[in-house]
Amino acid sequence: MLKSILMGAAFATTAATGAFAADFPQRPIQVVVPYSAGGSTDLSMRVVAETFERLFDGQMVVRNQPGGGGAIGSSAALNARADGYTLGAGAQGPLVIKPLIGGTDYKLDDVEFIGLYARSLQVMVACADAPFSDYDAFVEYAKDKAPQVGNSGAGGANQISAEAFADAAGITIESVPFNGSSEARTACIGGHIDAMVASPAEALAASEAGQMSPLFVMEDERIDLFPDTPTAVEKGVDFTWSSWKGLIGPKGMDEDTRAWLRDAVEKVANDEQFRKTLTDMGEFVVYEDGEAFEARARKDMETSKKVLEKLHMLEMNN
Amino acid sequence: MESIAFLTPLFEPQILLTIAAGTLGGLIIGALPGLTATMGVALLIPLTFGMTPVMGLNMLIGIYIGGIYGGCVSSILLRTPGTPASAATVLDGYPMAQRGEAGRALGMATIASTVGGLIAAVVLATLAPQLAGIALEFGASEYFALALFGLTIIASLSGDLLKGAISGLLGILISTVGADPISGVLRYTFNVQGFASGFAFTPALIGLFALSEVFTQMERIAAKEEPIKIVSGRWPSRSEMKESRGALLRGSIIGTLIGIVPGTGSGTASWISYNECRRASKTPEKFGTGYAPGIAATESANNAVCAAALIPLLALGIPGDVVTAVLMGGLLIQGLAPGPMLFQTNPDVVVGIFGGTFIATIFMFIFGMALIPVFSRILMIPRRLLAMSIVIFCFIGSFAINLNPVDLYTMVGFGVLGWGMQKFGFSQAALCIALILGPLLESNLRRGLLQTHDDVIAFVSTPITLLFLALTVLSAGWPLVAGALVRRRAERNQSKPESQ
Numbered sequence: 001m002l003k004s005i006l007m008g009a010a011f012a013t014t015a016a017t018g019a020f021a022a023d024f025p026q027r028p029i030q031v032v033v034p035y036s037a038g039g040s041t042d043l044s045m046r047v048v049a050e051t052f053e054r055l056f057d058g059q060m061v062v063r064n065q066p067g068g069g070g071a072i073g074s075s076a077a078l079n080a081r082a083d084g085y086t087l088g089a090g091a092q093g094p095l096v097i098k099p100l101i102g103g104t105d106y107k108l109d110d111v112e113f114i115g116l117y118a119r120s121l122q123v124m125v126a127c128a129d130a131p132f133s134d135y136d137a138f139v140e141y142a143k144d145k146a147p148q149v150g151n152s153g154a155g156g157a158n159q160i161s162a163e164a165f166a167d168a169a170g171i172t173i174e175s176v177p178f179n180g181s182s183e184a185r186t187a188c189i190g191g192h193i194d195a196m197v198a199s200p201a202e203a204l205a206a207s208e209a210g211q212m213s214p215l216f217v218m219e220d221e222r223i224d225l226f227p228d229t230p231t232a233v234e235k236g237v238d239f240t241w242s243s244w245k246g247l248i249g250p251k252g253m254d255e256d257t258r259a260w261l262r263d264a265v266e267k268v269a270n271d272e273q274f275r276k277t278l279t280d281m282g283e284f285v286v287y288e289d290g291e292a293f294e295a296r297a298r299k300d301m302e303t304s305k306k307v308l309e310k311l312h313m314l315e316m317n318n
Numbered sequence: 319m320e321s322i323a324f325l326t327p328l329f330e331p332q333i334l335l336t337i338a339a340g341t342l343g344g345l346i347i348g349a350l351p352g353l354t355a356t357m358g359v360a361l362l363i364p365l366t367f368g369m370t371p372v373m374g375l376n377m378l379i380g381i382y383i384g385g386i387y388g389g390c391v392s393s394i395l396l397r398t399p400g401t402p403a404s405a406a407t408v409l410d411g412y413p414m415a416q417r418g419e420a421g422r423a424l425g426m427a428t429i430a431s432t433v434g435g436l437i438a439a440v441v442l443a444t445l446a447p448q449l450a451g452i453a454l455e456f457g458a459s460e461y462f463a464l465a466l467f468g469l470t471i472i473a474s475l476s477g478d479l480l481k482g483a484i485s486g487l488l489g490i491l492i493s494t495v496g497a498d499p500i501s502g503v504l505r506y507t508f509n510v511q512g513f514a515s516g517f518a519f520t521p522a523l524i525g526l527f528a529l530s531e532v533f534t535q536m537e538r539i540a541a542k543e544e545p546i547k548i549v550s551g552r553w554p555s556r557s558e559m560k561e562s563r564g565a566l567l568r569g570s571i572i573g574t575l576i577g578i579v580p581g582t583g584s585g586t587a588s589w590i591s592y593n594e595c596r597r598a599s600k601t602p603e604k605f606g607t608g609y610a611p612g613i614a615a616t617e618s619a620n621n622a623v624c625a626a627a628l629i630p631l632l633a634l635g636i637p638g639d640v641v642t643a644v645l646m647g648g649l650l651i652q653g654l655a656p657g658p659m660l661f662q663t664n665p666d667v668v669v670g671i672f673g674g675t676f677i678a679t680i681f682m683f684i685f686g687m688a689l690i691p692v693f694s695r696i697l698m699i700p701r702r703l704l705a706m707s708i709v710i711f712c713f714i715g716s717f718a719i720n721l722n723p724v725d726l727y728t729m730v731g732f733g734v735l736g737w738g739m740q741k742f743g744f745s746q747a748a749l750c751i752a753l754i755l756g757p758l759l760e761s762n763l764r765r766g767l768l769q770t771h772d773d774v775i776a777f778v779s780t781p782i783t784l785l786f787l788a789l790t791v792l793s794a795g796w797p798l799v800a801g802a803l804v805r806r807r808a809e810r811n812q813s814k815p816e817s818q
Contacts, residue, residue, distance in 0.1 A: 037360030038644030043651065046364045064360075065721045068514030069497065072722055075511060103504050105511055128454075148769060154502030176769060177500055179581075179761060182643045186580045186636045190454035192769075205635060205655030277367065280653050317504045 028059035033089045034073025036066040044245045045089045051274040070094030071104045078106045082252035090248035093157045096301045102318035115265030116246035116288040123203045125212040129191035133213040142171035147194040149173045152181035158197050161241040163307045168239040200225045201282025324669035340380025341681040348388020351398045351715035355385025356640045371652040376674030383678045390427040398528035403584035403620040406592045410612030418548035420694045425552040426610045427617040428686035434618030435679035437570035438625035443672040450633035458766030463786035465759035470793040471593040472748040482748045489752025499761035512724025521716035521729040529712045529733025535705045549694035562614035565595040569618030577626025583639040584620035585754045591619035
C-alpha cells in the first residue's frame with residue numbers, strides 16, 4: 001500500500017516536471033558560485049538573484065563553494081542533476097584554464113552555456129616606482145629586461161592574459177603569482193612589482209591617487225573610463241581579453257527549461273536597475289546568448305592553450 | 319570642527335539601530351563555530367545596496383567587530399574556536415571555564431576585546447594616513463621574515479622543545495598540501511579534487527581543538543567524572559584586572575601594528591601577542607593553565623586587528639584581511655573607491671566609518687556583557703549531551719564554511735590527530751601556528767627568490783627583514799639562554815650555603 005502511494009507520488013512528480021516544464025521553476029534555483037562570498041563573481045551573481053526574484057515568480061539562491069581556484073564549485077555545478085535547479089556562475093579560470101592544466105573532473109565540453117550578462121574589462125597598469133608609465137615605454141623597457149608582472153594566482157586568468165599579451169607583442173615578462181588579486185594589488189601599490197592586470201574601477205581610483213598608471217586596455221576600442229589610454233589593438237598587437245560574468249549549467253537539460261532560463265538571463269541583463277547596479281560595481285554590462293558565450297569561451301581556450309603550452313603547464317596536473 | 323559635523327548623522331536612531339543589529343548579528347555568527355565574520359559580512363552585503371554608504375558600511379563593520387569578538391565564546395566554553403582569530407584564546411579560556419570560572423573568562427575576553435578595539439580605533443581615527451605607509455613597506459622578504467619570527471612562538475609555547483618542533487614541522491608539512499602557490503602544481507592531493515586548495519583551515523582547527531576534546535571528554539565520561547556546574551560571575555576580580563593591565567595594552571598595540579600589515583590577520587596577531595605577553599609576564603608559567611592575562615592578550619589583539627585593518631583599506635585602498643577585502647567590495651558598490659582620494663572626496667564617509675567603529679565596539683561590550691550568563695548556561699547541559707552537540711556542531715560548522723564534503727574528512731582526521739597529540743604531550747597550539755604561518759612563509763620565500771632570481775643576499779637585505787630576522791634569532795635563542803641562566807642561579811644558590 002505504502003509502496004504504491006510512494007510510486008504514485010514519484011510518478012506524479014516526474015509527470016509534473018516532464019509535461020509542464022512551462023511551470024518551471026517550481027522550487028528555488030541554486031546557483032553555485034565557485035569562489036568565496038564577497039568577490040566580484042559572487043556579488044554580481046547576488047545582484048542577478050535579486051533581479052531574478054524581482055522579475056519572475058521564483059527564488060534564486062546563491063551557494064558559495066570555493067576552493068581549487070574555482071574547480072570545486074564548477075565541478076559541483078556541472079555534475080549536478082540537469083533539471084535546471086542547479087546552475088553555476090560561469091568563470092573563465094575554472095572552466096577554460098583549469099581543465100587544460102589538469103586535475104579537474106570536467107571539460108569545457110561538459111558546460112551548457114546559458115547566457116552572459118557582463119564582462120569584466122582588463123587594464124594593464126604600471127605599479128608605483130615602475131620604470132615606465134605608458135605603453136611605449138613599457139614595451140621599450142621589456143626589450144632589455146623582463147618586467148615583473150603580478151597576477152592573482154598561478155595558472156589563473158590573470159597570468160594567462162598577461163602572458164598571452166607578451167606573446168602577441170613579442171616581449172618577455174616575468175610572472176609573479178600572488179594569493180588573490182588583493183595581495184597583488186598591495187605589492188603593486190607598494191612598488192614591489194612592475195605591473196599587473198587590474199579592473200578598470202580599481203585602476204581608475206589608484207591612478208587618480210597616483211598609485212598606478214594605466215598602460216593599455218585589453219579591448220578592441222578605448223573605454224569610457226580611460227579615454228586617454230590606448231588599446232593593444234591600436235598599437236598593432238592583435239590581443240583582446242576580458243573575463244566573463246555568466247550563467248552555466250550541466251549538459252542535458254530539457255529543451256523547455258533551457259529556453260526558459262536563457263530567456264530569463266536575457267531579461268535580467270536588460271533590466272534597467274540591474275544594469276545600473278552592475279555598472280556601479282565596475283562591470284561592463286552586455287548580454288550574449290548561449291551560442292555567443294560558448295564561442296567566446298572556445299576562443300579564450302585556444303589562446304590559453306597556446307600560452308600554457310609555452311609555459312609547460314599544459315596537462316601539468318593530469 | 320567640520321569632522322564633528324560628519325559625526326552627528328551617526329546618532330540618528332536608524333543608524334544606531336543598524337549598527338547595533340549588525341554587531342549583535344556578528345556576535346552570534348562568530349559564536350557559532352564554522353560561521354565566520356567573513357561569511358557574515360559577505361552574506362549581508364546585498365542588504366546594504368539600498369542604504370546610505372555610512373549606514374551600510376557601519377552595519378558591515380558592526381558584523382565584523384561583533385564576529386571577531388563572538389569567536390571567543392565557543393573557544394572558552396567548548397574549546398571550539400568560533401573563528402580562527404580565537405584559536406589562541408582556547409589556551410587559557412578553556413581551562414578557566416573548566417575550573418568553574420567561565421563567566422569571568424568571558425568577562426575578561428569582553429573587556430579585552432573592547433580595550434583592543436577602542437585603542438585601535440583611536441589609532442585609526444588619528445594616525446591612519448601616517449601609519450598606512452607601513453603596509454607598503456612589506457614585500458615578499460618582509461612577510462617571510464615576519465612569518466619566521468611568528469614561528470619562533472613554537473619554541474617558547476611548547477614545554478618540550480623537541481615535541482614542539484615536531485608538531486610545528488608537521489604543521490608546515492600539512493600546509494604544503496594543495497596547489498603550489500608559485501607554479502600551480504598539485505601537491506599531495508592524491509587526485510582528490512576537494513584537496514586542490516589544501517586542507518581547509520577552519521575545519522582543520524575545529525577538528526584539532528574541538529573534536530579531539532570530545533574524544534578526551536568521552537574518556538572522562540566513561541570514567542564517570544563529575545561535570546562542572548559552576549560558571550561564576552562575569553566581572554574579573556580586581557587582582558585579575560591588575561595582572562592583565564600590561565597584557566591588555568601590549569595586546570592592543572601588537573594587534574594594531576599587525577592589523578596594519580595586509581594579509582597577516584587576527585589569527586597571527588593573537589598568537590604573537592600571547593607569546594609576547596607571556597614572555598613579559600612575571601609569572602609566565604601560569605599561562606596556559608587558565609590565567610586571565612592570557613585571554614586579555616589574545617582577545618585584545620584580535621579585536622585591535624579589526625579597526626587596524628581598516629587603516630590600509632581606507633588610506634591606501636589595500637584590504638588588510640579577507641573581511642576588509644569584502645568590505646572593499648561593499649565600498650565599490652556604493653560607488654566609493656577606497657584610497658588616498660577618499661579622504662578628500664568623501665570625508666563624511668571616512669569620518670562616519672571612524673565613528674561607527676567606536677560605536678560598534680561599545681555595542682559589542684554591552685551585548686557581550688549582557689549575554690555572558692546566557693552563553694555560560696551551555697555548561698549546565700549534562701556533559702554527555704554537550705559532547706554530542708559539540709560533535710554535531712563540528713560537522714555542521716566544517717561543512718557550512720565551503721559546502722565541501724571533503725572538509726568533513728579533514729575535520730575528523732584532524733580530530734583524531736589532535737587527540738593523539740594531546741595524549742602523547744605534543745602541542746596542538748604549535749601545529750595550529752604552523753598551519754597559519756606555513757603558507758605565508760613558503761609563498762613569500764619562493765616569491766621573493768623568484769623576484770631576486772635566487773639571490774639570497776638581495777632577498778634578506780632590507781631593513782625590516784633584517785629587524786625581524788634579528789628578532790627571530792633572539793626569540794628562538796631566549797628560552798635556551800633563560801634556561802641556562804636559571805640553572806646557573808640555582809647552582810649558585812645551592813653552592814652558597816656550602817661555602818658559608
